[in-house]
Amino acid sequence: MSDTDWNQFDLATAAVRAGQVRTHEGEHSDAIFTTSSFVFESAAQAADRFQNKIPGNVYSRFTNPTVRTFEERLAAMEGAECCVATSSGMAAIMATCVALLEPGDRVLAATGMFGSTTQFFNKYLTRMGNPVDFAQIDSVDDWRSKITADTKMLFLETPTNPLTQLADIKALAALAKEHNAILVVDNCFCTPVLQQPLQLGADIVIHSATKFIDGQGRCVGGAVVGDKKRVGEDVYGFLRSAGPTMSPFNAWVFLKGLETLELRMQRHCESAAQLASWLSKHPGVGKVFYPGLEEHPQHELCKQQQNGFGGIVSFEVKGGKDAAWKVIDSTKLISITGNLGDAKTTITHPSTTTHGRITEEQRQHAGIKQSLLRLAVGLESPRDIIADLEHGLS
Numbered sequence: 001m002s003d004t005d006w007n008q009f010d011l012a013t014a015a016v017r018a019g020q021v022r023t024h025e026g027e028h029s030d031a032i033f034t035t036s037s038f039v040f041e042s043a044a045q046a047a048d049r050f051q052n053k054i055p056g057n058v059y060s061r062f063t064n065p066t067v068r069t070f071e072e073r074l075a076a077m078e079g080a081e082c083c084v085a086t087s088s089g090m091a092a093i094m095a096t097c098v099a100l101l102e103p104g105d106r107v108l109a110a111t112g113m114f115g116s117t118t119q120f121f122n123k124y125l126t127r128m129g130n131p132v133d134f135a136q137i138d139s140v141d142d143w144r145s146k147i148t149a150d151t152k153m154l155f156l157e158t159p160t161n162p163l164t165q166l167a168d169i170k171a172l173a174a175l176a177k178e179h180n181a182i183l184v185v186d187n188c189f190c191t192p193v194l195q196q197p198l199q200l201g202a203d204i205v206i207h208s209a210t211k212f213i214d215g216q217g218r219c220v221g222g223a224v225v226g227d228k229k230r231v232g233e234d235v236y237g238f239l240r241s242a243g244p245t246m247s248p249f250n251a252w253v254f255l256k257g258l259e260t261l262e263l264r265m266q267r268h269c270e271s272a273a274q275l276a277s278w279l280s281k282h283p284g285v286g287k288v289f290y291p292g293l294e295e296h297p298q299h300e301l302c303k304q305q306q307n308g309f310g311g312i313v314s315f316e317v318k319g320g321k322d323a324a325w326k327v328i329d330s331t332k333l334i335s336i337t338g339n340l341g342d343a344k345t346t347i348t349h350p351s352t353t354t355h356g357r358i359t360e361e362q363r364q365h366a367g368i369k370q371s372l373l374r375l376a377v378g379l380e381s382p383r384d385i386i387a388d389l390e391h392g393l394s
């Protein structure tokens with residue numbers, strides 16, 4: 001069904017079926033093509049394939065059938081023309097920036113992004129001749145005041161980690177258009193199940209497939225999603241020359257992840273909502289950060305632009321760092337690890353781990369207190385997750 005127009009089907013259907021090309025063996029599940037190169041019938045065919053005169057595989061850094069199935073399936077789920085898979089989420093971000101920016105082009109990025117993204121922007125992108133400015137993620141006015149004539153890319157991830165602040169994608173897409181810039185959205189926390197940035201006006205979507213798309217913490221991978229020219233030609237062209245492409249085995253694992261993504265996201269959201277509600281009533285807990293709570297300052301925006309409130313909940317423990325560490329160290333079930341989007345619930349203390357390398361002043365400015373904990377709610381029974389947190393909170 002590779003010629004099917006998946007727009008006529010619901011996301012859950014595309015997630016199970018889009019992109020599959022059956023071989024003559026008639027396999028029901030997708031095949032894994034673990035091969036580095038492909039053979040030709042003749043010297044003439046080899047020459048034509050190398051020169052792109054006829055379609056077909058040459059080498060797995062260029063194309064691979066399993067990887068292509070993953071790309072087509074994710075593109076269908078985001079409602080996009082095109083998707084290219086990468087070796088990691090960071091490779092997707094790097095490839096997008098290197099392929100789409102000219103020297104001197106400025107990037108305007110959101111505050112509160114994933115640490116490696118900020119590091120890549122500040123340390124390397126700047127060095128390649130692309131200065132990076134930062135805007136307060138939840139203030140369209142701040143974005144407007146920071147945009148310059150040289151700004152060619154707006155970059156954000158929403159909701160943010162760990163404080164669950166949202167960017168208004170529609171408003172920022174309009175702002176980008178007004179200034180002849182493109183809007184890139186890292187959609188790793190929501191996945192296409194909860195949010196489809198391209199439908200809200202964004203130009204490019206980035207994924208770390210490592211998180212919810214895999215969903216069981218097994219493989220590292222990523223993707224860039226968007227139109228045929230920017231993604232299918234420019235980003236793809238960079239990837240095929242520079243090399244950080246996805247392995248067929250990882251693509252197969254992610255394909256299996258996509259098949260159950262909608263179901264899993266529903267469960268992540270339901271359990272996170274239960275936890276957020278329980279935490280917000282707990283006497284040992286201060287502020288709770290979850291867009292599903294009515295007191296979240298962007299609760300209404302979240303209802304408009306997302307199909308669910310997500311699986312990440314953060315909260316401040318009364319008693320500061322010692323009390324927060326006690327909650328972590330008293331858990332018996334929850335994993336103490338930085339990864340998220342896993343079937344297993346994970347807990348982290350951002351100020352000494354993911355945000356440990358910035359200064360205390362920068363952390364204060366970002367609102368990341370010593371008492372803050374982040375939960376990436378997994379697929380266990382929410383009752384058992386609550387009981388596990390209660391050990392250290394009571």
Ligand SMILES: *Cc1c(COP(=O)(O)O)cnc(C)c1O
Pocket residue numbers: 088089090091114116117157186188189207208209210211220221222
């Ligand atoms: C993890 C993550 C990345 C980077 O993805 P990798 O697959 O680890 O390279 C990028 N953005 C966000 C929001 C992430 O959580």
